[in-house]
Amino acid sequence: NAGVTQTPKFQVLKTGQSMTLQCAQDMNHEYMSWYRQDPGMGLRLIHYSVGAGITDQGEVPNGYNVSRSTTEDFPLRLLSAAPSQTSVYFCASSYQQGQLFSPLHFGNGTRLTVT
């Protein structure tokens, strides 16, 4: 059982470049989300999706786009990379966002550096 799979693990971009971070889960989870982790700030929610075809903004959505065409996949697109987007990105999923006890299952993260 693979769980949540993120690719790539590492990426270096130049300012202005675009890229897509891939995320796939095989647990048939309705809910998927993207977080970024920065030193001293914990994890912050970028975008989330409560099901195929439904996405919404989180706490720090600027500069990122998402789509959810299938239950399994939830890619994160950086439109024009900026040094402020240097971070570790985590994709996470859970069975249902409405249940309090529905822990997030995280991917292994993507370490992105923008120069």
Next chain:
Amino acid sequence: AQKITQTQPGMFVQEKEAVTLDCTYDTSDPSYGLFWYKQPSSGEMIFLIYQGSYDQQNATEGRYSLNFQKARKSANLVISASQLGDSAMYFCAMKLSSGNTGKLIFGQGTTLQVKP
């Protein structure tokens, strides 16, 4: 404002001893859940334990227990009989029932080092 505060940036503990990692939270919602995650140096996030706001008993999972004091708005993680493999960063997080976003609000984390 909804917030999680972890006031200990770094902690040391001797192997086989118990350690408490502090977490306080702020919310006016009556219904919420509290989570602890472990992040080893390899980077993945591992779910450890959950406590619901209406749970009468403190949660336990093996060597992990959650000291939940609702009036003080604290949810401290207790690790008993520390092992070298417990060296990691630990995050406290809160999920609210309102808003239905599934969002976890994370604290800044506490780095735990277990000494042999």
